Amino acid sequence: MREPAAPAGAWEPVIGLEVHVQLATASKIFCGCATAYGAPPNTQICPICLGYPGALPVLNAGAVELAARAALALGCEVHPRSIFARKHYFYPDLPKGYQISQYDRPLATGGALAIRLDDGSAKSIGITRVHLEEDAGKSTHGADGTRVDFNRCGLPLIEVVSEPDLASPREAFLYLSALKRSLEYLAVSDCNMEEGSLRCDANVSLRPRGESRLGTKTEVKNVNSFRYVEAALAFEIERQAAILERGEAVVHETLLWDAGRGEARAMRSKELSHDYRYFPEPDLEPLDLDAAWLAEIREGLPEGPAARADRFVEAYGLPEYDAGVLTATRPLADWFEAAAAAFDDPKEVSNWVMGEVLRLANERGETVALAPEPRPLAPAALAQLLALKAAGTISGSVAKEVLAEMVETGTGAAEIVRERGLAQVSDAAALAAEVDAVIAAHPGEVAAFRGGKQGLIGFFMGQVMKRTGGQANPQLVNALLRQKLAG
Amino acid sequence: MRHAPRTAVELAAAVRAGNATAAEAVGEAFLRIRQADSLHAFLSLREEAAREEAAAVDRRIAAGEGDELLLAGVPVAVKDNIAVAGGPTTCGSRLLQHYVSPFDATAIAQLRAAGAIVVGKTNLDEFAMGSSTENSAFGPTRNPHDPTRVAGGSSGGSVAAVAAGCVPLGLGSETGGSVRQPAAFCGAVGVKPTYGRVSRFGLVAFGSSLDQIGTIGATVDDAALLLSVVAGPDPKDATSATEPVGDLAAGLEEADPAGLRIGWPAEYFGAGLEPAILAACEAARDRLADAGAEIVDVSLPHSPYGIAVYYTVAIAEASSNLARYDGVRYGHRATAADLTSMYLKTRAAFGAELKRRIMLGTYVLSAGYYEAFYGKGTAVRARIRGDFERAFERVDAILSPTTPTPAFPIGEKADDPLAMYLNDVYTVSANLAGIPAISLPWGRTPATADRPALPIGIQLMGPDFSERRLFEVGRFLERESPDA
DSSP states (O other): OOOOOTGGGGGEEEEEEEEEEEOOSSSSSSOBBBBTTOTTTTOHHHHHHHHOOOOOOOOOOHHHHHHHHHHHHHHEOOSSOOOEEEEEOOOOTTTTTTEEEEEESSSSSEEEEEEOTTSSSSSEEEEEEEEEEEEOOOEETTTTEEEEGGGGOOOOEEEEEOOOOBHHHHHHHHHHHHHHHHHHHTSOOOOOOTTTEEEEEEEEEEEEOOOOOOOOOOOEEEEOOOHHHHHHHHHHHHHHHHHHHTOOOOOOOEEETTTTTTEEEEEEEEHHHOOOOOOOOTTSOOEEEOHHHHHHHHOOOOOHHHHHHHHHHHHHHOOHHHHHHTTTTTHHHHHHHHHHHSSOOOHHHHHIIIIIIIHHHHHHSSSSSSSEEEEEEEEEEEEEHHHHHHSSSOOOHHHHEEEEEEEHHHOOOHHHHHHHTTOBOOHHHHHHHHOOOOOHHHHHHHHHHHTTGGGGGHHHHHHHHHHHOBBOOHHHHHHHHHHHHHH | OOOOOSHHHHHHHHHHHHEEEEEEEHHHHHHHHHTTGGGGGGGOOOOHHHHHHHHHHHHHHHHOOOOOOOTTTOEEEEEEBOOTTBBBTTTTGGGGGGGGSSSSSSHHHHHHHHOOOOEEEESSSSSOSSSSTTTTTOOOOETHHHHHHHOOSSHHHHHHHHHTTSEEEEEESSSSSSHHHHHHHHHHHHEETTTTTTTTBBBBOOSSSEEEEEEEEESHHHHHHHHHHHBOTTTTOTOOOOOOOSSSSGGGGOOOOOTOOEEEGGGGGTTTTTHHHHHHHHHHHHHHHHHTTTEEEEEOOTGGHHHHHHHHHHHHHHHGGGOOOSSSSOOOOOOSSSSSHHHHHHHHSSOOHHHHHHHHHHHHHHHHTTTIIHHHHHHHHHHHHHHHHHHHTOSEEEESSSSSSOOOOOSSSSTTTHHHHHHTTTTHHHHHHHOOOEEEEEEOOOBTTTTTOEEEEEEEEEEEOHHHHHHHHHHHHHHTTTOO
């Protein structure tokens, strides 16, 4: 990533993010239409989400619950009463001529999200507000005109607005990653950026370092990947710094990030922008939330990623690094815990999960620990494999082979070891005969070893392994060799 | 053909008992509608569909399944801003002239379930914005008592259809008096229920926080019967009331006003009220007093602000509700080279009054003006509601005129929006407060050289969900009225 080049060093960036998150409900926020991604255009629509004359919205209680969970998990105060408002503007993908959103009485305010900076220190980023709203349709501009798909119209969103607490594009990236991880943990959203279920607008301004007053900000709209957010902010910081260095003033405007060109273009000046004419939505009652219901939601909140990582360090004695990797997603952390429950060496489980299990998962293009069908690897299956290794039945290298086959075929570790005869030879008498044979066959190397070239032990090990097809118990062979070579 | 029973109550009973058929009732309705064609009460007729639906009702009754059909075979005229599936819902506007609704309003579904037959869609001021039905893009509706005069509005079509005897029942909609005012002008009973009493699903929105479907009948019993069918909670309307409906219509004639406290609001009897209408109210008051009701002077001090508040809140919501008519998905779309021109040319098809309200409504919601207009309007609205709450601590119902004058000549106020708005001076407060109100006929103005005798409407307002009480008092007054 690019940090702003000098002379931006003289300027301190102030960044706040507005993140739109699609809630994982089965139906839309104000009607019964399905929310599944990828349906043919305009097949998940009805008179309500299309704003037909006489149609009325009815609030989806499931969306409220997910929004409340998100807000509570972000440490916000969820208000006993919030009010929906109409936000007006004309655009073909906005059927009613207004978006139902929340304005001066949002669902929740005043939270915080902790991020871990690259130097290992923690920073708390304030959450200004979380509010509920409906999505608009999707316009596609082509050579033959603009097409509108209303399937997206009325999908439930929360807008999470941060305080301007972010001081660099990198911090913005870390904040987005932490937010996404939290929301995934809560199962509030699938946070799939390719499908548009998480979208970001960034506000950025510069001020001389040490100054507390805010400079004029610009808004970079609808950036659809975390890397682009970082790149767009870096670009915009450089652009603003150059303007300020010339002694000119930054214009308050909205920019659109063009990922292809790697630049942000002005969309429209705020001065010329819409007056949204917010007023309370008369078709919906105020959203009154019962304190007992909220307390129930709060109690039912799953452990967040940061708390879980702390617990992994405490309870399993894992290094912080391991805890961070294993808690990256909730399914992975769940998978680890299930395996650790079945095999009594958490660090060994951690090594295998972070190493072989994730490697195999990545090879297979799976994002979580081999959870998806067709051949899921159960945590208990890994535990069984590790037990065979711990008992000396198989070596570490054989265990890796067995794991690969388990993933490929879905067969259990014990069965693979038995079928393929992979169990280590630990019969001392049989191994002694092999060791004797190797010593007899290599008198030169024996003399050299006895003459002080201790490193040749590896050569003898290799020869024994070769004769036994790799099945000899290495510890036993090592001991026998040392004993007989010494003699 | 047997002589059709006169009221909806009688007709439904006759059809249920097999003494009349839905088919005959519908046939008679279409005959009368044709005879009254010059009134221009209807914008479209559902003749074929209505006859099929009537036949279906008759089959159900023949099969013994008709006992529960409260409105068995009763023809109903429906204001053309209430959606009826498969047919036009024009809202009296060029914007929706060729629009076909894909769904039924909840009230329509309830009518069908009760065995009623929707015979046609009636004329209205464009999107229900007006007090005379002159703002219809398709021409005004005429008053059955004097065709040179307006029927009132905006539900002028449904009220004229009932007053002319085309159909026993009509559905209209109220935002500031749009059922009661034409009912007063045409000599019918018009009901504006408590906000939330009837589902708004399928009622094309004008001022969403004020809008309410209302019922129209020639008698209190009929209007009450229709309300009992369309009232009730609806999961499709988040603002519909969960309050139980109770029996709104049965046994109203047995009610006795003795002991009731009837409020007499000083603010409603000031300047601008025609003497004959004042006299009608006084006569009604005296009949109630004679029957043992206690007449109590009440004050509704914020009433003078009603019109100003109404025309702030209603137009703000209207400007928002009309934003969807952009030509993109349905209805009228003008041909244009680019998006902005398409919007402008499409929306140019709104009538003058609509444009006025959209512009004013947009203005009162604008940044910098919101607090002074919409914010202030909302605050005063709460005070108007407070006035009623205090009054209803002391009285059971309030008696007042419905309108300051009887029906005026077509064209008289067409170029004077303020004079037109003042027609609603006695009706808007009930909408602002959300309370129920009914208008019922009480005699006529004296005939003069330049004006025939015209119907007078008197109004009863009550606390939330007091519809049954209003019907009881109304039923008593109906019996006592000079028209009886």
